Amino acid sequence: MRRGAPAHGSRREGGSVLIFVTIGAFAFFALTALALETGRAWSAKTQAQAAADAVALAAAGSLLPPPGVAADPAAATAAAQVYGPQHEIAGTPVEIAAADVETGSFDLTTRTFTPIPGSTDPALVRAVRVVARRDATANGELATVLGRVVGVDGIPVNAEAIGYLGFAGILPPGRAELPIVIDCCAIAGNTPGSECSEDYCQTIQNPPNPCPLRREPSRTVTCLEFHSTPEQNACWTEFDSRSPSINVPGMEDIIEDQNQTPVGPHPIYIDNGTKTPVVDLIHDLFYGEGDFEGSPAGTDTDGDGVSDSWPVLLPIVECQNPGDHCASGNRAQVVGVACFDLQEVIVTPDKIIKGEFLCPTDPRFANCDTGGLGGGGGVNTGINAQAPVLVR
Structure with missing residues (x-):
């Protein structure tokens, strides 16, 4: 009676199982890394949007200095570059490049921003578009923790916001002196x-x-x-x-x-x-x-x-x-x-x-x-x- 023959099949089956386990473990690790890095990227995206919002408001607030007879795009850019580093994206202060600050007009009806480079017309230049970013252009990509194991070393993150300085339409109490x-x-x-x-x-x-x-x-x-x-x-x-x-x-x-x-x-x-x-x-x-x-x-x-x-x-x-x-x-x-x-x-x-x-x-x-x-x-x-x- 040949009792030892099945042993060869068992060893082959054991090797196949090991391969599948290894592949499964790698896939599980990759999915875990993807989930972790996706979560970090979304958190960074939220921080980037908060930074862009704050910087756009600061820039728009500096766009039309009193008495408002001329827009000052340079002042808006300067304000953006001052306020940017006061915010962080995943621990990195947000440096705002001059190219990421645009001044122009904003149509409230169509919700359209139109850049008007160099213009100081206060009737037109009332909006500032700002991009806060961590990518190869500025501040460096968001470095991965586990993602590099699967070949992803960094994740670009950016967000855009538009600040708009409108015209007065509300008078606080006590300011309307005549009926x-x-x-x-x-x-x-x-x-x-x-x-x-x-x-x-x-x-x-x-x-x-x-x-x-x-x-x-x-x-x-x-x-x-x-x-x-x-x-x-x-x-x-x-x-x-x-x-x-x-x-x-x-x-x-x-x-x-x-x-x-x-x-x-x-x-x-x-x-x-x-x-x-x-x-x-x-x-x-x-x-x-x-x-x-x-x-x-x-x-x-x-x-x-x-x-x-x-x-x-x-x-x-x-x-x-x-x-x-x-x-x-x-x-x-x-x-x-x-x-x-x-x-x-x-x-x-x-x-x-x-x-x-x-x-x-x-x-x-x-x-x-x-x-x-x-x-x-x-x-x-x-x-x-x-x-x-x-x-x-």
Whole structure:
């Protein structure tokens, strides 16, 4: 009887099992390495995105230094390179290459960034795109721990963010001194809807709705007229987004105490008409008469003893003419904020406030308190939001 023959088959089978075990162990090790390195890469990607976000905001915040008459791409790049190393990707400080900082425009409708190298036009250059990376270009790839066993020595990681500095569209409590809003079509384009996309600073070079000053007929300024007809280019409001009721006592409270709620986050109810007592009160406050005897809000700039200048912030609302003509019961979205130098208040026979809209190039613009305003505005009046936002 041949009893030893099966032993040869057992040895062959044992060798085959060893091969399969070795292959299985290698596959298990490779999958473990893949899982570990993938987890590390995702963690690094999260850190890279956080770094890109923070750096893009810092760069956009430095893009338009006061008074905002010119964009400064070099300042944006410098800010990015200062803030970058304050963040890390897997323990490595993030150095930002100049080539990874681009300045340009951002279309909020199409969500499209367009680089505009070298431009300093503040109407266009309002966004900064930043790339934070660890790859062969900058900061070195993320070194693997187990991946090198399967031939992967490093993993490239990068993230992109876009910071955008918009136009002012929200006034904090106490910043809206008068219960008045401006029809955007009167100062930034006379087209239906709420676009009002014409260049405000170019439009106001020729005063909208021009009229002469009563005390100085040779000077032409803008008339804010209050009627119940299409002639009206300014609207009354109590800055209320919930109640359509707009009455004289409520507006007088705003004049005397300033508005104590934010203006701009939500559409507000507006109204038209003359509102004679309200115009009277604005007149007395400006000239320091009546209840404001001896305490004029206006300044006497020419030394004749009569107030002739009061720079105030006026919210701008979506187009009313053509449109609703500030009709009672309608709400309007705030689309910007303008600096208006109030120079004369006429009570009789018509209710007219006269003055000039100002841009940053006018020295008087500095007398408008434009700091601390929130974003959301779509009309470029030269007044920027206080802080940039991430748009991608």
